[in-house]
Amino acid sequence: MSKHSESTRVTVPALQKMKRAGKPITMLTCYDATFARLLDACDVDVLLVGDSLGMVIQGEDNTLGVTLEHVIYHTRAVLRGTERAHVVADMPFMSYQTSDEEGLRNAGRLIKEGGAHSVKIEGGRRHASLVRRLTEVGIPVMGHLGLTPQSVNAFGGYKVQGRRREQSRVLVEDALALQDAGCYAIVLEAVPRDVGRHISETLDIPTIGIGAGPDCDGQVLVIYDLLGMDEAFKPKFVKRFDSLAGRIRRAVGEYVEEVRARAFPDEEHSFARSAKKAKASASDDEPSAPAQGKAVSAVAAAGGDDDDDNDDDKPRLAETIPLYPGVRGK
Structure with a gap:
């Protein structure tokens, strides 16, 4: 058995306490039980079942085609691999934008069917009423501001947000509106460092940055980016802590060679x-x-x-x- 137990599960109050204590929050995306076990053993605080699965798992160009059923499926898998980490499920595109009622129903499915501990939605004050509805029924909500991938078509691509004075002002106002509505934390993606710092200092709730500078209350990366699984993808905000793509190719290449040479399986690996x-x-x-x-x-x-x-x-x-x-x- 793991050293962790349900009593040590990272909770919403625990994450907020970490901000007050000045302890950085660690968060990574995760899509399956095997990675979940590994990340949980490393004491990663939060695992995000992100709609980024559309790109890194399904091979799509963006996140827009991911469905609620996809997220439920992967959330269930991630939950099975964890004992400590707080598991957040992304609400995919058009699962909450049409009405608060539909958003409430779909968020409920992520909690009941997926087993998520909280949900994440993209967008600012226009979703404040939905955040209130969700928190009223006991569903914790993480917000997401800055570069919100579900709005990629409106942005004209994946571009840094908040560089202009008016943009940064809107981001601050949206962050405050989400906090007032009940969000327990907010992801800040692809915003200038000083904007990330200002929002983090302004809010009482944690900010988790991805391309938002070192002054946020926590950091998040896509696990495949951190591990260097895609050698062609090199965004400025990603640090590769390993280069697994090459190592995987070498290992699989050796397997292929040994099978074709009938060197594997040998006596050691046979019954x-x-x-x-x-x-x-x-x-x-x-x-x-x-x-x-x-x-x-x-x-x-x-x-x-x-x-x-x-x-x-x-x-x-x-x-x-x-x-x-x-x-x-x-």
Whole structure:
């Protein structure tokens, strides 16, 4: 079991307390259980199931085609991999813009069906009434200002926002309106550093920056960008902490070469027919499989009977090799 428990789950009050204490908030996007387990083990405070999945998972040019069902599906997966992190689900394009009633209904689905702990919406004061409705029924809301990707067509592309005096004034007013409506935190994306600092100092709630300078109360990045999974994508605000694209290519390339040369699987990665031989070896590697907490039958794997069928005193291989050990159940 992980060292974390439900009692240590990062909550909305905990995030707001971090701002008051001057402790930076860490947030990353996440779309599946495997990454969620890794990020949770690193004590990342917030995992955002972002509509950015449309671009980094689905290969689209923007986030506009992501549906509520997509976000629910990925939120459920991320939740299964976490014990500590606060999980935020993005409300995708047109899931809340038509009416507050539809926004309330769809946010409820993200909480009930997806298991999200809070939701994130893009836009300023025009969504203040929706934020109030959501907070009134107990759904915490994270706001998102600056470069809001769902408005990419209106912006004419992915451009820095708030450079002009009037733009920065509107951003500050929108941030205050969202805070007054009940948002517990606000993402600031692609705004000048001084604007990010001013908004962070003005608000009582945390700001989480992405391309908004170091003075925000926290930072967020897309996990694939942080890891260098797309070598062609090099925005100014992203620091690559690794370059996994090359490492993945090398590893997969070695696999392809070994399979074609019949070097893999070798004896070390193959099962013996005899249970006695299997026990004599250090240990046969457990096979990957979706089932958890079960045992693999060497008889079925080999397509025949065990050599020690008549020895009732010796444990069968099927009783001694766990199929998928060490994975916590949910």
